[in-house]
Amino acid sequence: MIDLALSPDQQMLVETVRDYLARELAPTIAENDRNHYYDPQTFARLAEIGVTGVAIPERYGGSGMDYISLGLVSEELEYVDTSLRTIVSVHVGLCSFGIYIWGTEEQKERLLRPLASGEKFGAFGLTEPGAGSDVANIQTTARRDGDCYVLNGEKTWVSYADQADTFLIFAKTDPEARHRGISAFVVSRADATGLDTAPIKEKAGIWAGSTGSIFLNDCRVPAENRLGEEGEGFAIAMSSLENGRYTVAGGACGTIRASLDLSTAYARQREAFGQEIGRFQLVQQMIANMYARYEANRLLCLKAGWLKNIGEPSGRAVSLAKWQACNAAFESANDAVEIYGAYGYSDEYPVFRYLRNARAPVIYEGTREIHTMMQGEYALGYRGERPARCTLPAYEQS
DSSP states (O other), X not given: OOOOOOOHHHHHHHHHHHHHHHHHTHHHHHHXXXXXXXXXXXXXXXXXXXXXXXXXXXXXXXXOOOHHHHHHHHHHHHHHOHHHHHHHIIIIIIIIHHHHHHOOHHHIIXXXXXXXXXXXXXXXXXXXXXXXXXXXXXXOEEEEETTEEEEEEEEEEEETXXXXXXXXXXXXXXXXXXXXXXXXXXXXXXXXXXXXXXXXXXXXXXXXXXXXEEEEEEEEEEGGGEESSTTOHHHHHHHHHHHHHHHHHHHHHHHHHHHHHHHHHHHHHOEETTEEGGGSHHHHHHHHHHHHHHHHHHHHHHHHHHHHHTTOOOHHHHHHHHHHHHHHHHHHHHHHHHHHGGGGGSSSSTHHHHHHHHHHHHHSSSOHHHHHHHHHHHHHTSSOOOOOSOSSOTTOOO
16 A cells, blocks of 8 residues: 555644744745854754654654655755755764764764754765765875874865864775775864865855865874774765755755745746736746646655665665756746846846755765666666665664
8 A cells, every 4th residue: 555645743743844944934034044154053943843853763862764864854944055955864864874873883873963952063974076976086195003093184075074073975985996995984174183164155056054174184094983994985875975964855845835835925926918928828837847847756755765774775765855856946046036137137026046056965965967878877777776774774763
């Protein structure tokens, strides 16, 4: 039996998050975006309603909900602004889930619990100036020195690098082994020496958020903070990226829905040639396309979340959802600007902010070209699904 209805807990979560965002964060987003300002209270406000641990089990300080709930929260956050969804992508999807899935019990208690509760803010350091999609080409190194590792290198395009307390960092413990020589480390800003961060300015979008670089200069990290074994870093990165991509896909549905809502309201209010512009067939076509994109991509996200909930391989479904939803979000925001006309190209209305913000997710967490190639390889049988690493679903209760 197919049942696409949200559970009572999921419906309550959506209503709670939607109402809270409308009251507490939405009123200041446009001004913060205009001023390129990240409000440092944003993370704490999201922690107040459990968003920072939404799909982490209760026994590790999380809310104990499921993957579908994580996708729904991502949609609600991006409906308001992409900068809010990005917090959940990097903090929960990339960093916290990396520790939850690959960490020891001791690491989960020590490192995951403060992230899930919102006491600590997590980020993810993989991309480098010379290595984006080509993960095997990262140049950051990690050398064992007694009971520590010494890290050297630079990470860039790290969301919330300046604000994060905890970083999941990838470095080569065997520089000659390509992707098989990558290892993963949890680095605490408070405890690490030789770690600095700096903002990246003049971005094209997501101005109410924060992006930066991480500089590691003889940064000493306790060996007990290595995640997994030496050489498992590539697998950990791919696992974390899959969870991050899932939140990006869910968030893109929020941009599509926001574009649709803004466009329908404006088309009913704006008049031209003696009638509402919503009466014109080409405007109706753009609005109909937005609705179709939302319905189709929300179903892709629900399927991906369901597969993750039941512990089945989900890489293919998540890749498809991320690829299609991000393309659809950009197309929908672009259509919204068209419907608004000259006003859509101004800062008077929010649609151009959605268009600016929608461009970045098409690139990060795997470019659309990477996902196109992946889907082709899946269809041709050149690529297979990896078994789900997490033997228990993330909605397990304590």
